[in-house]
Amino acid sequence: MAIPKGFRFPIEFDEAFPQGLVMVGEVSPDTEFQSREDKAMGKPARQRVDEESGLLRWKVTVTDPSESNAKRASFEVTLVAKVQPVPLTSEALPGMRPIELEGLTAEPKVAGNGEFKYQSYVYRATGFKAPAASAGNTRSGKGSASSAPGSEGESSAKAA
Numbered sequence: 001m002a003i004p005k006g007f008r009f010p011i012e013f014d015e016a017f018p019q020g021l022v023m024v025g026e027v028s029p030d031t032e033f034q035s036r037e038d039k040a041m042g043k044p045a046r047q048r049v050d051e052e053s054g055l056l057r058w059k060v061t062v063t064d065p066s067e068s069n070a071k072r073a074s075f076e077v078t079l080v081a082k083v084q085p086v087p088l089t090s091e092a093l094p095g096m097r098p099i100e101l102e103g104l105t106a107e108p109k110v111a112g113n114g115e116f117k118y119q120s121y122v123y124r125a126t127g128f129k130a131p132a133a134s135a136g137n138t139r140s141g142k143g144s145a146s147s148a149p150g151s152e153g154e155s156s157a158k159a160a
Contacts, residue, residue, distance in 0.1 A: 008052070008105035008124065016104060016123070019066040020131075022092075023099045024074065027084055030057035050080045050124075058084055062099070077101065078124045085127040101125035 031045035048057040058079040067073040079085045080103075091097045103126030111120035 008107045011104055011106050013101050013104050017064055021062040021099050023087060023097050024061045024063055025095055027058050027060045030059040053080055055080045055082055080124055081127055087128045088130050100129050100131050102127055102129040
């Protein structure tokens with residue numbers, strides 16, 4: 001039996017991000033494309049809904065400190081929840097805070113253009129959880145197969 005396209009693999013946060021993540025900015029609604037005509041008419045942008053759960057989609061930009069390629073270090077993670085998730089940590093620097101995600105899933109996808117394609121992942125989570133270690137401490141996570149994360153396209157991703 002084959003794995004269907006769009007399958008979301010559950011993954012532990014420490015396995016996916018052994019050094020954790022840093023949230024840059026704030027959580028915002030993931031909205032659908034809005035045409036110039038709709039904007040001119042004052043129509044509000046519609047928030048996207050997750051196809052699998054039926055819950056609202058939120059997005060947050062994160063940086064993975066374990067990524068050595070600067071172009072792939074920052075990417076978006078999609079949060080799926082009824083209401084806007086609120087991070088449980090305080091800012092380490094203005095606009096930046098260390099975070100941990102709960103209910104994390106990874107969906108494989110191909111990223112890149114032309115002959116420069118690579119394996120990537122779309123990450124989704126159900127919200128934030130309290131960090132296991134204090135901010136600034138390096139995690140002692142198990143060796144991860146995804147040691148070279150990246151991002152590409154409209155949704156969040158991380159390369160393997």
